Amino acid sequence: MQLIAQNLGVFPTLDYAQSWERFMTDEGSPVELSWDWGTDDSRPTIRYSIEPIGLTADTSFDPLNLLVGEAFESQLVKALPNLRVEWLRHFQDFFKDRGNNGCESVNSHDHSTSIFYAFDLTDTNTTAKAYFLPKFRAIARKESNLKVLMQAIQIAPYSSEGNLNALSIFSDFSNDTASAHLEYEMLAIDLIDPQQSRLKIYFRCRETSFNSVASRQASTVGSYTGAVYRALKDGTLIEAVMDLLETSE
Template structure:
């Protein structure tokens, strides 16, 4: 997209949607020409600097989130190979439509009424990098919309903010192709209907189940953005006294008959029940795209304490129900290598007390397509720090046939993380890479790494240092 195509709306303060944006943001340049002139006149400044000089936030918490996380997104976009025009477009959308949804910041004592269980330190945002085969990455943002009173008596469940944000996108026509049919169906069938019947437990709070029950992602895809919704079925399961899997199965089977039949998902659902017994596999998250049901993908995220290659292959083959003949021997070898490199010498079964321990799978179904299983692993269970995660990623890519394209991307990825976190922090924490993921394609593996900005963790470190100095 050329700079001249960057969308700058005339009513930039979004006063037409007072619940979301009125009073939150002032855009200093009220028309595209002025912003384009800034872009043309700038030879040394980066897109983040230009956007920062174009918009300002009336609330300090919004300025905080923009300064801390917008700069990280900017670094990832730059090193992933996005054009300057694409960087401007994505950063502007992020600043105007996502930053105001990230909620309050910690008070002077480090207290925060709402910490998102989406990430290890409670930051309500994660950023992911999909490793493109041609040397460029695809960056995605994932966040939990947080209401101003979330975690207080007025809004103990942060119940409404996701819905408000989605309806805002729909009302303003901000995402081409946005379709809310499945959104309305699954919000009604996977989230609890009576919150007073749900009691939060420590397990529920950690087990990928924020009490709101949802978070949102926006794929910054090179073909255009896609909005995805993620729902945690644990609260509905507690309300009804059934398993997470049963909640998801009931929701899928209650789709209109034609839609359900087109998914051809019965073999997957049968396997998930089987794997619950065989591997102690548990369902953690249910996800879908907010596009037409004919094009949308359903995803069921699971994990188990087992780490063996036998478990890996059983899940990939859906217990023998899935024909893997479409994949080359090289692709099968790749997924086994990826698994072994990140699992290392871990015991064959991990203790249940280890947070986010077990490697897992997410199973994707789409109308007219076969089910596809994908791997995700929490490196913190197997690597001493994030510097080691980088070493293992490099080990994997350096031994692939397309190493000549992947290693330059690995160099850029390391540069981005060094710029964002610094070498000392990368060597002192294991919570930046909270997941590494891979999926089989015909003759290769598609790899995605999921990054926690560590915004709240680093703020807490800074607060403690100030206390020592003071």
């Protein structure tokens, strides 16, 4: 889409490269491609994600890349008429609270990204998703990222005690002392009917040992997805992966 290309910041040249640090990709590229290989009878889906970047991002005019957002969203709504914005508006309004010193409190070596978008492409449809990073509100209010994420979900339109059972399970998992080392980075939603949308909380585990990967806490959300943990522990999951690799060679 044309609106994507014109919202990727300044085109780099030999004399100038935009200094805005993108959280989305490690090497700083403006677009990240991915594939959903599908399950059962569903077909694979091509996906990509972008962070809208203004021409004056990371300058004195727009140090936190906030000026591009409204124009980009307006263009996106026109390009995708079936887009639903109720949750987009709610979470944007909730997370934009940066306080008086929010941006000054961010580590100078850390990123300043607050939102990016992703798109799932099928033969007949394009589904948009939005990803929100809670750290500015968390810093401004001296609260944890996790607490801010939980608050945002609990007061979202259409949220109720009856349809937040999964959040209750996740809360038990995240409050377990064994999960204390996890870092909660962002929240993602589908820009569709909020009652059909997924809510995805992304967290990071910096431990890279096999035991940490096979941990009941990190990879199975405690005991709530015990089948994965058991498959890791008894080796059947590893054997299945190795068989798949051998078959593909």
